[in-house]
Amino acid sequence: DAGITQSPRHKVTETGTPVTLRCHQTENHRYMYWYRQDPGHGLRLIHYSYGVKDTDKGEVSDGYSVSRSKTEDFLLTLESATSSQTSVYFCAIGGTSGASTDTQYFGPGTRLTVL
Amino acid sequence: GIQVEQSPPDLILQEGANSTLRCNFSDSVNNLQWFHQNPWGQLINLFYIPSGTKQNGRLSATTVATERYSLLYISSSQTTDSGVYFCAGLIQGAQKLVFGQGTRLTINP
Numbered sequence: 001d002a003g004i005t006q007s008p009r010h011k012v013t014e015t016g017t018p019v020t021l022r023c024h025q026t027e028n029h030r031y032m033y034w035y036r037q038d039p040g041h042g043l044r045l046i047h048y049s050y051g052v053k054d055t056d057k058g059e060v061s062d063g064y065s066v067s068r069s070k071t072e073d074f075l076l077t078l079e080s081a082t083s084s085q086t087s088v089y090f091c092a093i094g095g096t097s098g099a100s101t102d103t104q105y106f107g108p109g110t111r112l113t114v115l
Numbered sequence: 116g117i118q119v120e121q122s123p124p125d126l127i128l129q130e131g132a133n134s135t136l137r138c139n140f141s142d143s144v145n146n147l148q149w150f151h152q153n154p155w156g157q158l159i160n161l162f163y164i165p166s167g168t169k170q171n172g173r174l175s176a177t178t179v180a181t182e183r184y185s186l187l188y189i190s191s192s193q194t195t196d197s198g199v200y201f202c203a204g205l206i207q208g209a210q211k212l213v214f215g216q217g218t219r220l221t222i223n224p
Contacts, residue, residue, distance in 0.1 A: 033211075042216045045213075
């Protein structure tokens with residue numbers, strides 16, 4: 001299995017508070033992704049990164065920001081959490097350094113509850 | 116539009132049965148992948164299959180890119196095969212995957 005960890009694995013927070021989720025990889029993959037998974041919607045892309053300090057939006061990026069200051073870490077921040085952001089968040093990595101993405105590998109997920 | 120559609124949405128089988136899951140994808144999608152999400156939520160990559168056929172044990176996948184579909188075959192199903200199977204394709208010109216809604220497979224002992 002690809003070396004991907006996510007932290008925290010579970011979090012309960014209150015509406016209006018900022019939340020940061022961390023994804024860490026040991027595989028030196030160029031591409032990193034954040035998805036959310038909700039019943040009835042499957043997996044939807046929030047943001048992705050194609051290199052250090054290079055990021056782009058996915059289909060559900062409103063209310064989220066990301067940062068990637070080094071190859072191995074990709075942070076997802078909910079600037080002011082809302083109940084609609086209650087979800088399971090998955091990080092994924094893809095492609096080898098310098099190459100385009102192909103197979104994606106997923107982390108274990110973070111279950112976030114916003115009260 | 117960009118579409119990935121899976122069928123059937125649900126499938127219930129007895130242990131030992133064979134199954135075929137289908138994924139149709141639109142013209143703007145390629146580089147199909149299949150994933151299995153186990154009952155504990157872990158997503159596992161099964162196949163990266165832009166075209167042709169691949170096999171891994173009891174699982175195999177075939178993608179006919181010219182006809183915009185992919186099939187996942189599971190033979191001699193086991194209870195550990197239960198979970199949700201997703202197909203996903205890469206949006207052409209962008210490094211982004213779009214996922215189908217999944218097929219929930221339940222294998223009863």
